[in-house]
Amino acid sequence: MTVTLSDVAARAQVSPATVSRVLNGNYPVAAATRERVLRAVDDLDYVLNGPASSLAAATSDLVGILVNDIADPFFGIMAGAVQSEIGGPGGRAGGERMAVVCNTGGSPERELTYLTLLQRQRAAAVVLTGGALEDPAHAAAVSAKLARLADAGTRIVLCGRPPLEDSDAATATLTFDNRSGGRRLTEHLLTLGHRRIGYVAGPMERTTTRHRLEGHRDALAASGTGSAGNGDQEELTVHGPYTRQSGYEATLELLRRAPDLTAIVAANDTVALGASAALRERGLRIPDDISVAGFDDLPFSVDAVPALTTVRLPLHEAGARAGRLATGAEAPPPGGVATIGAELMVRGSTAPPCR
Amino acid sequence: MTVTLSDVAARAQVSPATVSRVLNGNYPVAAATRERVLRAVDDLDYVLNGPASSLAAATSDLVGILVNDIADPFFGIMAGAVQSEIGGPGGRAGGERMAVVCNTGGSPERELTYLTLLQRQRAAAVVLTGGALEDPAHAAAVSAKLARLADAGTRIVLCGRPPLEDSDAATATLTFDNRSGGRRLTEHLLTLGHRRIGYVAGPMERTTTRHRLEGHRDALAASGTGSAGNGDQEELTVHGPYTRQSGYEATLELLRRAPDLTAIVAANDTVALGASAALRERGLRIPDDISVAGFDDLPFSVDAVPALTTVRLPLHEAGARAGRLATGAEAPPPGGVATIGAELMVRGSTAPPCR
DNA sequence: CTGTTAGCGCTTTCAG
């Protein structure tokens, strides 16, 4: 029924071993023989059996990409970039790597489950993108799983995620400098003259959330603004998921708590969009009455009205590099960790406070 | 080195077959035995070898999802929804399906390559999302590949894509009603009084592009607006990719060709965003000087300023249903094809023309 | 309910 490698061998009048060799192209085969085999493959419309070859070779050509939310362009852009670097040269049958993106939805269980599934498939590499959960138990579980995967020969790459505590060396990490990005953004606001700044943070217990918030508070502290009343800082911070709705609701809450706010910093651009919507609904003009800033510089941010001041993360470049790291096309950075800089993008949504 | 099923069997003092049975849970096993096996699995930290079991069982638990652009939320939302419906109940080891999203980047070659890769992996199902390329040769190649996959037992689901010409029956199709969505949108503009309407279309040769454009022209024709000079219609249409930049550039071009335009319809929301940016740069106010409309109703559209009039496609619902179809959890629609309705969302970006 | 027995289709030494 289904055509196998031996069928091809028979038709090409060679042994199965030879067919395997031309297909994998990693062994010398006479040009004439190769031609004959290739023709047989075409004639028979043969497709290699992936599971069988993975079993025999004890490796697969799957590369797993774990993302928190596939519907969020933040992850989509990285995943796309990883994928674009992963595709092999397109050699006949072998060599083709397949990137599989797995959507954890931010759930720790699913993250672990996918890791197990990838382990089960004997994945060639696994790329973990975006912020990690800070729960120690979960972090330990992930580390353990990753160590196991690495033992089995799977390459591990972290992209946009802080390095593992217990770094097993086999892991390459590309981490975003969320902290100084956050700091620079708030410094910008401070320089403009803002003193009452609300912060719509991401979900608790996420490294991304914490680092960005820390950067914000670092800037405040350095300027002496936050130091007076620190409970004040808590008051001006609201946590929520990385969604526009969260930005919307949190902003309303912030306005309730502190009607004298002159600026709002959002955990990311999507949240900033929701925040802006809430402000407009309250009749506040941006940036005349209140400034707004985001983080990430997703494609739509430049088209917001007014264009959003934000912190640009080179998502595409980082993803591409992660892809190369995953395939071994690029050497890991010294020490296994590279920090990717964040760039402040000042646009129309921030201005000096009016009062 | 690596622990196998027989190791587990030995430790649990049962035969490998029994271990396999408890792991797959699809065969009666005494409760006591099962416990013993499960404990052995835990003790040994055993992970099933996916390739081996796929080989032996001649099926895999992989579900492929093909998307044109993973960085575009249009696809991200559908892919996420498919995935959310696919995950198994999370039984111990077996039963877990793994959704893999494959980014074709709109390239026909990559689409075919991924299909081959999925075939090689003996995927349980393949979901193709979004508009298809209209090139007959490519369409035939895809159909052929799909037929082959179906023969091998892979379920095929089309989501947001028109049914296959040569429908092999084994395929379930969820198609968006792009045509009447486009028609209704333009009717809305016509009703407002617009007569000179520019159209920023998607890339040529895509079903989505064509259907939306046809809907637009249908509306025009029905109202008698387009019938006078049909070359005129061509004049007022510019094609380009589904990107904001395309929307930006095409709009500038449209304005050059016809400065008297009172409305611009974009192929999708992303394009509409770019169009809006171009209009604003030209000093035109939306909707006072010119109306703008999009398509898809992506999450950011409601936050545009003014909020974007568009056509809502139930992306999440469609994806979820596609996921259920892919796992066989839902019966295919009668005739194998279901048409998903599109809903007009009238918002602030459209208004009667001022002149 | 459980063990035995054959492979699934491919890769890979090891000889020629």
Added chain:
DNA sequence: CTGAAAGCGCTAACAG
């Protein structure tokens, strides 16, 4: 450069 043979780790009849 090519062939023969021995599995990779698991599942699936088939008996008990």
